[in-house]
Amino acid sequence: MATYTLKHLGYSDLARDAARLAVVEAREFGDPAWIGIAEFVRILAMPPEMPGAPARLAQRVADEIQPHTSDPRVRQAYGMLHLHGALRAAVDKQAATAVRHLRVAEEEAASLGEPEDLGLARFAFGPTNVGFWKVSILLELNEPQLALEAADHIAPGHLPIANRQAPYFADLASALAQVGRDQEAIAAFLRSEAAGPQWFRLRPTVRDAIGSVIRRTRKNAITSQMRSAAVAVGLHALIA
Template identity: 30%
Template sequence: MTTQLTLGERIAWYRQRRGLTQEVIAGRVGRTVDWLSKIENGRMDLDRLSVLSALAEALDVSLADLIDEPRLMEWTEGSGQQTVPALRSVLMDYRHVTGMNIGTERDHEPMSLDSLKYALDDLWDGYQRAKFGYVVSRLVDFIPEARYSVSTQSGDARRTASGRLALAYQLAATVLTKLGEADLAWNASNRGIEAAHQSENPVVIGSLMRSVAHSLLSTGSYAEAVNLTNHAAEFLEPHLVKPGATLLSVYGTGLLAGSMAAARNDDRSTAREFLDVAERTATRLGRDANYLWTAFGPTNVGMHRVSTAMELGDVQQALNLGPALDTSGATTERRVRHALEVARALSTANRREEALAEVLGAEQLAPEQVRYHFLSRHLVQTWVRTQKGKPSHQLKGLADRLRVT
């Protein structure tokens, strides 16, 4: 019903469904009626998730309802015709929940630990190249195989297999978050943290804690995500006396997730603290790296400084930092996410042509990621609706590909 509505129109639609006046909703979020009227009529842009989360709470709807998620996942050559519904069936397998033997129906040898590692490497590589359809379709088969492998192992081998299963669940949660499937991502994170504890590996446990934090972020539970970041840091800190590069990377990326949570919670000092500690950790690591698929290093810290600045409304700071940041060595997924943030800052500063160029460049790198991200859809729809005269050929083509009007 609300797919083709603008964000402001969607807020008005839910407000009217609740039978509430603008005065009531504006009062609940500590704003004026004039402010809410401008939001609903499209005369003022709104893309700060902290404010959107407050509006969602006032309307008693989910954050996903307001930002029009999830979106239908397109079939691609990589995905075939097996996407999110198939993965949902795997994650909600009752045999796993009830503790029943999930491997009795399999009549083949389980995957070896090496095979699990190679397959998992391939899947995470696919995610970092923003091949979301490929990842979702392959996880449908990989997760049951990884579960089967765990069920047939014992001792150290079982702990290792559990760690790889946990990281598969983390990948599922990560890609589902990108697709707007917040509740299903939470399910995957929950399964993953269970498997991580069975691995008894602090690095894997720390990595899955970050996964849970991201799932909390996707549902608008920002204060809880901040608290979890602090707990995760406390859990990892005893292991940081003589840490390896992987542990440093997991610790640092957890702080980056926390910085976003704090920024969306309008907690400027905590966001800055998390970023500063992450920067010191990146300096300690000494370079940009990708241990355990974290893409952690000084560049990723810089990207998060831009993103948190935008969440806190510091547009000029984002413009000072974002366009100048060299992301050429980063993973595709990280480069595209940064490009969308820069486009957001440029659009807010009324530099729409430059912002459009950023989104088009990002689309060339990762069309799936741009198609499903809230920011790209919101920006393009806003530009089309507020354009004086007909939109340019480039803008219209982009809107058609993103299926927004």
């Protein structure tokens, strides 16, 4: 949790330090499940200016723990590594690699089902969480329509935790905005803000997307929902 908190507050260097400590402790402990989770967190903390490296590390660690996947906990870590490999490959525009990682994660999630008590390290690896990640991955691959089709198969209420619902609804909103469904996009942005207000207000991409919607809306057509979304991310000037 320290890595997540530090990263979202903008302390990237400290987040990486915390992640490295987690890896050291996990490897000393020697449990493949916790090694997988610690390495997943380390990958999460890696800077965006390292194209290719996160996806390669995710694959290497997944291969390392794969012989131990008879343990369901290890399979959860294995699936999370493939999810992150898929997302980072998508960011690097390596579509084939992203799809390959995503398929492995989907297969593991389908066989494991939804986790009890949010699963290993409360990472909630299961079909719903994989669905959330799939929407993000398809957005990174510039496939908003496919992202919306994936969202049609997700029941977000199956995973009622803020740090997963807020990003999911923001991704859903971005996909809706990209295909011109602006009113639905704003409604989804507000669902994201309701689920995780602190997370929501710190996201530059959310602010940019809401700004784009409002800028292309005629002044006399700006709705109360648009005004609420603009205020939530500090875009008061656009609705003055």
